[in-house]
Amino acid sequence: MYTSRIAGMGKYVPENIVTNDDLAGIMDTNDAWIQERTGIKERHHITKEDDNTTATMGVKAAKIALERAKISKDDIDLIVFATLSPDYYFPGCGVQVQELLDIHTCPALDVRNQCSGFIYGLSVADQFIKTGMYKNVLVIGSENHSGGLDFSTRGRSVSVIFGDGAGAAVLTRSDKEGHGILSTHLHSEGKHALELSLRGPSTEYWVPQILEENPQEDIPYFPYMNGQFVFKNAVVRFSEVIMEGLKANNLEVADIDMLIPHQANLRISQFIQKKFQLPDDKVYNNIQKYGNTTAASIPIALTEAWEEGKIKEGDMVVLAAFGSGFTWGSAVIKW
Numbered sequence: 001m002y003t004s005r006i007a008g009m010g011k012y013v014p015e016n017i018v019t020n021d022d023l024a025g026i027m028d029t030n031d032a033w034i035q036e037r038t039g040i041k042e043r044h045h046i047t048k049e050d051d052n053t054t055a056t057m058g059v060k061a062a063k064i065a066l067e068r069a070k071i072s073k074d075d076i077d078l079i080v081f082a083t084l085s086p087d088y089y090f091p092g093c094g095v096q097v098q099e100l101l102d103i104h105t106c107p108a109l110d111v112r113n114q115c116s117g118f119i120y121g122l123s124v125a126d127q128f129i130k131t132g133m134y135k136n137v138l139v140i141g142s143e144n145h146s147g148g149l150d151f152s153t154r155g156r157s158v159s160v161i162f163g164d165g166a167g168a169a170v171l172t173r174s175d176k177e178g179h180g181i182l183s184t185h186l187h188s189e190g191k192h193a194l195e196l197s198l199r200g201p202s203t204e205y206w207v208p209q210i211l212e213e214n215p216q217e218d219i220p221y222f223p224y225m226n227g228q229f230v231f232k233n234a235v236v237r238f239s240e241v242i243m244e245g246l247k248a249n250n251l252e253v254a255d256i257d258m259l260i261p262h263q264a265n266l267r268i269s270q271f272i273q274k275k276f277q278l279p280d281d282k283v284y285n286n287i288q289k290y291g292n293t294t295a296a297s298i299p300i301a302l303t304e305a306w307e308e309g310k311i312k313e314g315d316m317v318v319l320a321a322f323g324s325g326f327t328w329g330s331a332v333i334k335w
C-alpha cells in the first residue's frame with residue numbers, strides 16, 4: 001500500500017487589510033469586543049479593484065505549492081477544491097482552477113464541508129493516493145467571505161469574524177513507511193445543519209422568492225450562526241477528534257510537535273491548548289491577522305508555520321477542524 005505526503009504548500013491573502021477599527025467605522029462594534037471574544041485584530045478582504053475571487057486566490061496559492069513541491073501542473077492527477085463561497089452557484093471552483101492552471105482533463109472535485117473542508121479534501125486526496133489510483137493531488141481551500149457578509153450592525157456577530165484568503169497543498173505518493181499522512185478522521189452531524197448556515201440563494205430560497213417573501217430584517221442570504229451553541233460543540237468535537245487521531249496511531253498528546261487547529265476563534269484554540277496542556281510553541285494560531293478563513297484557515301496556517309520554520313522533518317503535526325454541518329475532522333501527519 002502507498003502512503004501520501006505533503007510535497008509543497010502555498011498561501012495567498014488579498015493585500016487589503018481591514019482592522020477592527022475599520023469595522024467599527026461602519027457598524028456598532030469595537031476593537032476591544034472583537035479582540036476579547038475572538039482574538040482577531042485584522043483580516044484581509046478582497047476589493048473591487050483587485051482580480052481576486054475564490055478561484056483566482058486558490059490558483060495563486062496553488063502555484064506556490066506546485067513550485068515548492070517541484071511538481072509540474074501537468075502531473076496533477078486530481079484537483080480537490082474546498083470552499084463555502086464559490087464564484088458560481090455552479091460549476092464549482094475546481095474546474096475554474098483547472099482552466100486557470102491550464103491542466104487538461106484530470107478530474108476536479110469540489111468539497112462542501114466549510115471549516116472542515118480542507119481536512120475532508122486532504123482525506124479524499126490521501127485515499128486516492130493510498131489506493132494507487134492517483135499519484136499527485138492538488139488540494140485547495142479558498143474563501144471570499146467579504147463578498148457575502150452583512151456589514152450592518154445586524155450582522156456584526158458574524159461579519160467581524162471572517163476573512164478572505166486561500167491555501168493549497170500538493171500531495172504526492174510516498175514510499176517511506178511511517179511518514180506522511182498517517183491518518184484522517186472525519187465526522188458530521190446534520191441535525192445541527194442550520195446552526196451555522198447560509199440558506200439562500202438556494203433551491204429553498206431562490207432569489208425571486210427571497211425578494212418577494214422576506215422582510216429586510218430576516219434575510220436568509222446572509223450567514224447565520226448560533227455562536228454560543230457552535231462554540232460549545234466546537235470545543236468538545238475538537239478534543240474528541242484529536243484524541244481519535246492520536247489513538248489510531250498509538251500516540252499520546254506528548255507526541256504532538258505542532259497542533260494546527262482551524263482558526264475559528266482564538267478562545268477555542270486556547271481552550272484546547274489548556275485542556276491538552278500543550279506549551280505555546282506547539283499550537284499555531286494566526287487568526288489575529290486573518291480572522292476565520294474557513295476552508296482556507298488550516299492550509300494558510302500550515303503554510304505559514306512551515307515558512308516560519310516551526311515544522312521540521314520528522315515532526316508529528318496534527319490538524320483539526322470543526323464547523324458548519326456540523327462537520328469536524330483531524331489529520332495526523334509525520335512530516
Ligand code: UT7
Pocket residue numbers: 028029030033034037038115156157158160226227228230231234263264265268292294322323324
Ligand atoms: O469556524 C466555524 C466555527 N465557528 C465557531 O466556532 C465560532 C463559535 N462562536 C464564537 O466564536 C462566539 O460565540 C462569537 C465570537 C461568535 C460570539 O461571542 P459570544 O461571547 O458568544 O457573544 P454573544 O453572541 O453571546 O454576544 C454577546 C453580546 C451581545 O450583546 P448583549 O445581548 O449581551 O447585550 C451581542 O449583541 O455581544 C454583542 N455583540 C457584539 N458587540 C460588539 C455581538 N457581536 C458584537 C460585535 N461587537 N461584533
